[in-house]
Amino acid sequence: MAWIAWRMLIGNRGKYLGIVLGISFAALLIAQQAGIFWGLMNMTAAQIRDVRGADLWVMDPNVQFVDDIKPLSDNDMMRVRGVPGVEWAVPFYKGLARARMEDGNFQQVILLGLDDATLVGAPQEMLSGSLSDLDLPDALIMDDAGYKQLWPKEPFQPGKAFEMNDRRGVLVGICKASKTFQTFPIVYTKFTRATQYAPSERKVLSFVLAKAQPGQSLDELCATIKQQTGLSALTRQQFIRKTIMYYFTRTGIPMNFGITVLLGFIVGTAIAGQTFYLFTVENLRQFGALKAMGTSNPRIVGMVMLQAAQVGLIGYGLGVGGAAAFGVFARFNSKLAFLMPWWILAITGAAVLLIVLLTSLLSVRRVLTVEPAIVFKG
């Protein structure tokens, strides 16, 4: 009977395509939008991810996410250094600066100041120049994407200069950096120099980056730091999660994507459901004949569910495959962020399952109530 159900389904090519397309559409939209959303959410934490070498981020207890800067004092850093279990602790500056270009235009940049001696938090990969060039006077390193944004057609040459806070800075190198949420160019420099580029504030220490002693439990150390200094200490993963959760819960972004996902779900369900229902209605006589010839109701329902499951599976495959193809394309050809972890596949699968169930519900009702006597009607 499964075989008959399958033949009935593919025998009606137009309807079959319609149903599969409806489900694919929903799956594609859900997976693709969720992928972009998750990519975007992860972008918000890109700068935490780019800082390597430190175990802990120490910050003002009121900081809610990585761009929410509440500066610390030098004294705070000293106290962190004094906490037992801390191997070392260094300053890290992060802020927005206004760069005045040579042509007189202004451009917002993300300014990162690295500890002068250790350069903790430095970019992982230099595309041009080297980290040690930061020793040169007024030296800055810019990220690749930012450089292309400011000088679209010029290959990099050391010596490009601009001013921040009326102080001259000179590009000595180009590095790779993760895409950020704000999409401003990222400028790396040494901490003391960054404090001069920063708009004058009383306190300029954005974060303290700390390393635990070998064998030290990070969670315990976080608790100790909190207890002894009153500051908040988070592991890299914790800070990433906190930042993402902030954007997740405090901004309209999830809502916007959620609406699109919901729309995809509704439209997909409507198309697939309607076509599947029409398909069933068109075949009612056949189902009636099968009933007359001795097919029980449970088996008839089984046939309908099987047909629904089959289009669901194919639609899911096409939709998720399409989303993945889109993701690959987006990664290489645009600034769009796209991530498709397993749970997006699972959520899409659950949505498709729901569509299939909703879709087949009406049809099942119809085939259950069809009288086998229909076969004698002319």
Next chain:
Amino acid sequence: MAAETKIDGPAWVVTVLTAPPNIAVRCRGVTKDFGSGGTKVMALRGVDLDVRLGEMTLLVGPSGCGKTTLLSVIAGIMEPTEGEVEVLGADLASMPNGDVVRFRGRNIGFVFQQFNLLPALDATENVAVPLLIAGMRRRKALAKAAEVLELVGLSDRAYALPSELSGGQQQRVAIARALVHQPALIVCDEPTSALDAVNGRHIMELLHDSAVQPDRAVIVVTHDSRVYQFGHRIASMEDGHIISVDDASHHQPAAAAAH
């Protein structure tokens, strides 16, 4: 029919046995109402009828007299409002619905006016459907179906879809489908009325020659007097009653000339 088709599974358990062994169907006081109150239609008003094994019984009468309704009740796809219906020794009214469905699948073959073939399946596959419903493996069922298709003279169209067959050919496929699982009762509702006279005759000949067996009864609803000659017995209905059951030889004059 040469092919013996025994479907695996337990044999049918007979519920009652009051009719003599040569009676396939016994109806006593069968009524059927549709709707209720002012719109109530009394389609059957107390039908008494015996249908014998080894015979083709024609059920004839004016339009709306209740032929299709009676056939549906006999075939177990419609419950009578009142009365007794004994089919092949089984009392359908006392059987749970699931058992009736299984009973139909095992023991009754159907031929419809509108053929009711599955459009997505080819001729052989359509013929195999009752065997598949009974749970036979596909390969075996298709082989059996091919044999029966040959019996109805359609081997050369075995892989044609219903849409690629003429009406007469489609009805042959439907007859093969009704025969394939060797049911003891075959019911046909106006099997020739969608066909022209020549094809109608061929179909009746086929039913007469292949469907009728000593251990099988065939009931054919028709209002086509040109095919009366093929029946052994003619039951005439009027207004929800059986008014007469005649030996078909009474109708021989018109038929003999045509044969």
